[in-house]
Amino acid sequence: MPRAFTYIFRLLSATAAMCALCACWQSRPAAEIAAEKGILLVGNGADPATLDPSLATGFGEFKILSGLFEGLVCADTKTLEPKPATAKSWEISDGGKKYTFRLDENAKWSDGSKVTANDFVFAWRRALLPQIGSEYSSLFAPIKNAEKIRAGIEKDTAKLGARAEGDGTLVVELERPTPHFLSMLCHNAFFPLPQKTLEKFGACDRRNSVWTRPGNMVSNGPFTLSEWRINDRVSLRRNPHFRAAKMLKLNGVDFFPISNINTEDRAFRSGQLHITESVSPARIEHTKKNFPKCLRADPWLGVYYYMLNSSRPPLDNPLVRKALSMAIDRKAIIDGILKGGQTPAFSFVPPNCGTYSTPPEFMVREDAAAARKLLADAGYPGGRGLGKITITYNTSEQHKPIAEAIANMWEKNLGVDAELYNLSWPAYLAARRSGDFCVARSSWVADFADPESFLSNFVSDSGLNHSRYSNARFDKLCDDASNAADKSARNRKLAEAEGVLLADAALIPVYFYSRSYLISPQVRGWDSNPLDYHNFLGVSLDASAK
Numbered sequence: 001m002p003r004a005f006t007y008i009f010r011l012l013s014a015t016a017a018m019c020a021l022c023a024c025w026q027s028r029p030a031a032e033i034a035a036e037k038g039i040l041l042v043g044n045g046a047d048p049a050t051l052d053p054s055l056a057t058g059f060g061e062f063k064i065l066s067g068l069f070e071g072l073v074c075a076d077t078k079t080l081e082p083k084p085a086t087a088k089s090w091e092i093s094d095g096g097k098k099y100t101f102r103l104d105e106n107a108k109w110s111d112g113s114k115v116t117a118n119d120f121v122f123a124w125r126r127a128l129l130p131q132i133g134s135e136y137s138s139l140f141a142p143i144k145n146a147e148k149i150r151a152g153i154e155k156d157t158a159k160l161g162a163r164a165e166g167d168g169t170l171v172v173e174l175e176r177p178t179p180h181f182l183s184m185l186c187h188n189a190f191f192p193l194p195q196k197t198l199e200k201f202g203a204c205d206r207r208n209s210v211w212t213r214p215g216n217m218v219s220n221g222p223f224t225l226s227e228w229r230i231n232d233r234v235s236l237r238r239n240p241h242f243r244a245a246k247m248l249k250l251n252g253v254d255f256f257p258i259s260n261i262n263t264e265d266r267a268f269r270s271g272q273l274h275i276t277e278s279v280s281p282a283r284i285e286h287t288k289k290n291f292p293k294c295l296r297a298d299p300w301l302g303v304y305y306y307m308l309n310s311s312r313p314p315l316d317n318p319l320v321r322k323a324l325s326m327a328i329d330r331k332a333i334i335d336g337i338l339k340g341g342q343t344p345a346f347s348f349v350p351p352n353c354g355t356y357s358t359p360p361e362f363m364v365r366e367d368a369a370a371a372r373k374l375l376a377d378a379g380y381p382g383g384r385g386l387g388k389i390t391i392t393y394n395t396s397e398q399h400k401p402i403a404e405a406i407a408n409m410w411e412k413n414l415g416v417d418a419e420l421y422n423l424s425w426p427a428y429l430a431a432r433r434s435g436d437f438c439v440a441r442s443s444w445v446a447d448f449a450d451p452e453s454f455l456s457n458f459v460s461d462s463g464l465n466h467s468r469y470s471n472a473r474f475d476k477l478c479d480d481a482s483n484a485a486d487k488s489a490r491n492r493k494l495a496e497a498e499g500v501l502l503a504d505a506a507l508i509p510v511y512f513y514s515r516s517y518l519i520s521p522q523v524r525g526w527d528s529n530p531l532d533y534h535n536f537l538g539v540s541l542d543a544s545a546k
Contacts (some may be wrong), residue, residue, distance in 0.1 A: 001511060007187060007400070008182070008185075012271050012522070016406050019414075019416070023331050025086075029270065029272065030271060031271045031272060031273060031274050031520060031522065032271060032522075032543060034254070034274070034541075035077065035274070035520075035522045035541040035542070035543035036048060036078070036543045037251060037252075038249070038251035038252065038540075038541055039173055039250070039251055039252045039253065039254060039281055039541075040061070040250055040252070040253045040254070040274050040275070040523070040536075040539065040541060041253075041256065041272065041273045041274045041275070042063070042248055042253060042254065042255050042273065042275045042277075043255075043256050043264045043268070043273050043275065043276040043277040043278075044060045044063060044234075044255040044257055044258070044393070045060045045257065045258070045277045045278075045396070045425075046060055046197070046254060046259055046394065046424075046425035047231060047257040047425060047426070048052075048060060048064055048232055048234065048428045048540070049059045049061065049233075049236075049423075049425060049429050050209055051064060051065065051068070051212040051217070051225070051228075052121065052203075052207075052209055052211075052212050053128040053188040053189065053191040053193065054063055054067055054126060054132060054134045054136075054189060054193070055132070055134060055135075055136050055207065056188055056210075056493070057134075057429070057464070058425070058429070058542075059257075059445055059532075060257075060277075060425075061188075062187075062188055062257055063255070064234055064236070065188045065190075065191065065221075066221070066533075066534060066535050066536070067221055067222060067223045067253055067535075067536050068106075068217070068219040068221045068223055068224070068225060068236060069188065069191040069192070069218050069219050069220055069340040070085050070086050070221045070222070070243075071086060071185050071186060071188075071190050071191050071192070071220045072085060072086050072087040072090075072101050072120065072170070072185050073085050073086055073090075073182055073185050073186060074186060074398070074535050074537075075186045075489075075529075075531070075533050075535075076184065077527040077533060077534060077535070077538070078527050078528075078529060079447060079529075080183070080341050080529055080531060080533065081295070082182040082183055082185070082528070084104070086104055086107045086115055086134050086192065086220065086243070086359070087102060087103055087104065087365070088102055088104040088105075089101075089102045090102065090182075091221070092382070094173075094288045096171060096174070096176060096177030096178070096179070097174045097175075097176065097177055098171070098172070098173050098174070099169050099171070099174070099348035100169065100170075100172075101169065101170040101171075101172070102169060103115065103116070103117060103167070103168045103169070103170065104243050105168065105333065106243040106244075107220060107243045108220065108241040108242075109194050109218050109220050109241065110217075110219050110224045110239045110241055110244060111194075111241075111540070112220050112241050113194075113196075113220050113310060114167060115192060115220050116164065116167040116168070116281060117164035117166070117167060117168065117170035117244075118195070119192035119193060119194065119195065119220075120162065120163040120164075120165070120170050120190075120192045120487070121162050121163060121164050121170070122193060122195045123190075123191060123192050123193035123269060124140060124143070124160060124162050124190065125149075125157040125160055125194065125250055125306050126198075126204065126205070127189055128140060128149045128150050128157060128160065129138065129157070129205055130150075130152060131207075132205070132206070132207060132208055132461070133204060133207060133465065134189065135433075135463035135464050136187070136188075136189040136463065136464070137150050137189075137463055138456060138459065138461070138462045138463055138464070139184060139187060139189050139190070139456075140160075140189070140543060141175075141456075141482075142174045142175060142176065142178040142181055142184075142482075143160060143172060143173070143174060143175070144160070144161025144163045144174060144175050145159045145160055145161055146160060146161070146175075147173075147175075149410075150468020151461070154432070156518070157302060161173035161174065161175075163393070167516040168492040172337075176481075176483055179487070180448050180449075180450045181450070183353050183448035183449070184350070184447065184448050184531060186296040186428065186447075186448065186533070187267075187447045187448070191374065192220060194218040194219075194220075194335075195217045197211050197216070199432050199534075200215060204503065205450060206508060212225070213225075213228065214226060214228055215314065215496040216220075216226055216286050216527065219239065220239075220242075220243075221239065221242065221243045221247045221265065222238070222239055222244075222250075222271035222534075222535070222536055223236035223237060223238060223239050223242075223252060223253065223536070224236065224237055224238075231257060231364070232256075232257075233254050233255060233256050233257070234254070234255040234257075234505040235252065235253075235254050235255075236252055236253045236255075236422075237251065237252040237513075238250070238251050238252060238256075244537065245460075247537040248536070248537060248541035249525075249538065249539065250400070250536055250539055250540065250541065253536065254444075258277070258395075258434065259395045259396050259397070259425075260396075260397050260476055261277075261278050261279050261396070261397045261398060262282075262397060263278045264276050264277060264278070264280075265280045265283055265319055265515065266516070268518045268520075269295075273336060273518075273520075274519070274520040274523050274541070275517065275518070275519050275520070275523060276517045276518040276519075277517065278398065278516060278517055279295065279340065279395075279516045279517055279518050280380040281337060281338055281339040281340060281398075284340060284516065285339075287518070291362075292419065293521055294516055294518050294520065294521070294530065294540065295516070295518060296515070296516065296518070296519050297341045297514050297515070297516045298515040298516075298528040298529075298530075298532070299352070299514065299515070299528075299530050300351060300439055300445065300464065300512075300513040300514060300530060300531075300532055301350055301352070301445060301446040301449060301513075301530040301531055302350065302439065302443060302445035302446065302512070302513040303345050303348060303349075303350055303403075303443065303444055303445060303454070303509055303510075303511070303512055303513065304326075304345070304441075304442075304443045304509075304510045304511050304512075304513065305345065305348065305442055305443065305444070305507045305509045305510055306406070306439050306440070306441060306442065306507065306508035306509055306510060307432070307437075307439065307440040307441075307442040307466060307467050308321050308324075308373070308438075308467055308505070308506065308507060308508065309400060309435060309437055309438055309439070309468060309505060310319045310340065310468050310469045310470070311468035311504065312435070312465050313436060314357045314378070314380065314386055315438060316389070317375055317378050318504050318505055319374045319378035320374075320375065320380065320386070321504070321505035321506070321508075322370070322371070322380050322505040323371040323374040323375040323378070323414060323484055324371075324389075324410060324414070324416070324439075324505075325364055325371075325508040325509075326364070326365060326366055326367050326368070326370055326371035326374070326414040327364065327366075327368055327371040327372075327404055327409055327410055327414050327416075328409050328410075328508065328510070329346065329366060329409060330344035330346075331344050331364065331401055332405070332509055333406070333510065333511065334511055335402050335404050336405070336410060337398075337402060337405060338398070338402075338511070340514055340516035341514035342512060342513060342514050343511060343512045343514075344510075344511055345509035345510055345511050345512045346364050346365065347352065347363050347364070347502065347509060347510065348454055348455070348498060348501060348502065349451045349454045349455065350454075350506060350513075351512070352530070353446065353449060353450065353451050353454075354449050354450050354451065355450040355487060356450070356491050356493060356494060356495070358495065358498055359495050359499070360504050361494065361499075362498060362499035362503070363502065363503055364509065368376060368414075369415040371413060372412060372413065372414060373518065374415075375414055378453045382414075382415040383414050383416040383417065383511075384413030386416060386417075387415055387417075387421075388417050388418065388419055389404065389410070389417070389439055390418070390419050390420075390421050390437070390438045390439065391403045391407060391418055391419070391420050391421065391429065391436055391437065391438075391440075391441070391462045392421045392423060392431055392438070392440040392441065393420070393421070393428070393440070393441035394422075394423055394424065394425045394428035394429075395422055395423070395424055395425065396500065399441050400420070402510070403420050403441065403442070404420065406418070406510075407419070407420065408410045416472075418439075421437075429524055432466040433466060435466065435468060439508075440466070441508075442466075443513075444457065445513070445531065445532065446531060447481055447531075448531075449531065451488075451491075451494045452478075452482075452494065454476065454482070455478055455494060455497055455498060455501065457473070458501055458506055459475050459478055460472075460475050466519070467507065468504060469504070469507075471501075473500055474497050474500040474501055474504075477493050477496050477500065478492075478493075478494070480493045481493035481494045483498065488530075495522070515532050520545075520546040522541050522543060522545045522546060523539070523540075523541060524540045524541065524542055525538040525539040525540055526539055
């Protein structure tokens with residue numbers, strides 16, 4: 001054989017051998033290899049817009065932040081009852097208006113420094129600064145002087161009813177008794193912040209996210225931020241200084257931004273993920289039949305709805321908003337598209353939200369004929385003169401078919417011409433915040449199991465009120481509920497408030513969630529709860545499970 005051919009033959013043989021070796025190595029699923037290393041692989045829908053606890057608003061961000069940070073309390077992953085976390089104990093006094101938290105002496109930041117009461121005071125004061133623009137600043141309303149500071153009436157943030165008494169004691173004074181205050185503290189807005197780190201990167205009084213980058217971030221949760229690659233993954237790894245190291249069984253978590261549910265489904269079936277964000281409706285029946293142990297359908301305290309820009313004509317007219325809401329067949333969307341145990345939503349607050357339930361007389365109804373009359377009464381008979389209604393949604397294989405179905409229903413039942421506008425998650429959030437939308441896909445999962453977690457989003461001055469909805473009576477009823485003498489009186493005021501919201505058609509509720517997703521048999525300790533809350537403590541991986 002000529003020398004040149006011999007060389008080529010040997011080269012091809014070596015290449016083939018290497019390919020065979022790679023194929024053999026790659027035949028082991030990534031999830032199996034990760035399980036052996038104690039790394040949980042999780043589908044997370046989209047890239048996080050931010051990992052600053054004061055600024056994050058998405059559920060995907062919250063899941064990551066729950067691994068990076070820890071608040072004063074955490075929630076029991078089965079009952080959702082508040083449990084000690086960074087605070088080992090607390091006392092409630094002054095008729096429910098004063099909370100004294102004693103911090104765990106073992107609580108440390110990932111750089112080894114001690115977590116102090118002042119880290120919470122600093123974080124909470126920062127969240128109320130107007131220049132920070134925290135959309136969750138309204139959550140601090142129960143705390144003394146928080147609303148005055150947020151509104152700019154009180155300029156001195158030191159007047160906030162939260163003070164450190166030494167390194168280990170945090171005293172919080174409330175404006176009024178707030179029975180669910182402890183549960184609120186599980187939210188990322190109440191997480192502590194490492195002041196020295198924010199000072200180093202100039203983020204104490206401005207929206208500078210450089211401090212949240214790998215290598216810069218200092219956190220106090222079970223994990224630290226190891227890697228953040230856009231459109232690839234966010235990797236968390238074990239925090240050697242975490243106060244409850246014995247409760248942590250994982251060595252890390254990798255979050256993958258997979259917005260396409262079919263891509264995510266294939267990734268799970270090929271062994272690239274342990275837990276998915278959702279499940280393809282087309283695959284639910286097949287999964288039930290062939291892989292029943294992998295399918296979870298958990299109750300979820302959340303609502304999928306359409307946000308309506310009340311400041312933009314023609315949606316500034318409540319008759320138009322009502323017509324759009326009444327022209328939708330919600331069950332057809334669930335049966336034809338979702339198929340995951342969801343239920344039609346005729347209210348904003350889901351059922352089983354604490355002791356509250358929406359009175360039937362306040363619920364929205366479906367009636368295409370009545371919707372056509374409302375649109376005609378508004379001056380747009382048969383949709384004429386209304387112009388195009390744009391439906392904005394973030395990239396997802398579920399949001400698009402829902403938007404298409406609703407657009408078709410509006411055209412068929414009202415003669416309304418609707419067009420779809422797809423944006424990436426960060427661009428979608430920016431459009432919402434700036435009011436650059438007509439109708440926007442939205443959802444809300446409760447921060448705590450209480451109707452206030454839903455209704456407070458539509459109070460006129462709420463940072464989360466992207467609809468620009470404003471009704472003085474609604475605002476007053478919400479305020480009256482906060483000052484109600486007992487739970488039943490509070491629920492009555494909240495029901496009246498929701499009645500006003502629904503009568504104004506400030507939003508279009510579409511369906512209540514059922515949390516359907518895929519989970520590997522290798523995952524242990526992943527509890528089901530209505531808030532899909534997980535702090536990763538007690539979660540483990542069994543690499544031998546099939």
